[in-house]
Amino acid sequence: MFEKLRLAQDRFEEAEARARQLEKLVASLGEGVSLEAHLLSRKEAALKQRTAALKVATQVHVKSEEVTSLRFKAETARDEATFAMEQLHEAEYEVKSLRSITQRMILTKEEMEEVILKRCWLARYWNLCVQHDIHPEIFGQKYEFWSSLAPFPLEVVLYAGQKAKE
Template sequence: MTVRDEEARKVKSTLDLGNLNVGATGSHHSSSALQDELDLLQEENETCLLSRKEVALRQREAALKVTAQAHVKSEEVISLRFEVETARDEAASAIEQLHEAESKVKSLRSVTQRMILTKEEMEEVILKRCWLARYWNLFVQHDIHPEIAGQKYE
């Protein structure tokens, strides 16, 4: 019990006792007691209304906090979605670059394969170089095109 509740109970019991001892001055005392009781009841009523308003205000504050948290979470979700979209774009770009690199690798492999001579092609090249060296040697010996024959022979 609060202090006000105790005071109200004391006033009530005083009023009850006052009503029993009503005499010539009883009407004056009873109207004053009734006024006091009325004042107390109004004060209690106001206190009760205020406490209800406080409870409603706290409920509103709690609802606002929940709404604010939901709003923050909503912003976080939007931010995360943006990050996911960015990551998807980066992944798509990386996949595209991978495909381009694979294409270049295939192209280089085919060029490399064409550059590597088979055994028969190698023998043919060696044979041609030998014949050319022999001819350039003959050019040097017989003084044919001396300006280029010496360099080509070496």
């Protein structure tokens, strides 16, 4: 299309150059050739109209290509937005499921007290194993582990016993 436009423009320029030459010739020949000059100027005007029409057609064609390109980009953007929305919904679903899992993993106050009490009992029992030399192959490790989780096991166990009596 651009090649056609360039060729038409070249022809137009050649015709324009010829028209100028002919106008000079007409001026030099005088009034007798004015009819031919008039015809030539008509042809030149027609050529200008065709060139303008070709330019408009080229612009329309380019615009239609731009419209097609923009439509394609719009469809691509719509597809990307749809994909992003799907990912968002999946992420929201994952967040909800993680929240529910987290809620199930969080202990209530009573459950936490029970865990602390069990740790203290285990630390206390392994301390008794150390004192009475029961299971000497493992009591050292076990006592260290459970006493690190329950720093004052005897006090906690005694307090729990007092609380249970009341």
